[in-house]
Amino acid sequence: MKVLRLALVLSFANIGIAAAGQCEDDLATVDSALAASPAVETEELVKVQKLRNEAADDAASGNKENCVVKLAEAKIILKLQ
Numbered sequence: 001m002k003v004l005r006l007a008l009v010l011s012f013a014n015i016g017i018a019a020a021g022q023c024e025d026d027l028a029t030v031d032s033a034l035a036a037s038p039a040v041e042t043e044e045l046v047k048v049q050k051l052r053n054e055a056a057d058d059a060a061s062g063n064k065e066n067c068v069v070k071l072a073e074a075k076i077i078l079k080l081q
Helices: 002-035 042-060 064-077
Strands: none
Touching: 002 042, 002 064, 042 064
8 A cells, every 4th residue: 555655656746847847848938939029919929928927936836737737828829839
């Protein structure tokens, strides 16, 4: 039983580590796209900037999974996916 618990804990730890790296990579991707003045409507650009800022806050607070989700939405709006 202890081995099973340890296996579960380690599997979730790996997911968290993967999300952390992906979050940082996605932040850099969105920042680069924003710096390149993307061809999107103003209201979409405002939404992307809001999602990007919320994702950065999530990353800083350790909520990497929410960070990844918000940046995925931002990347879709920017047509990066």
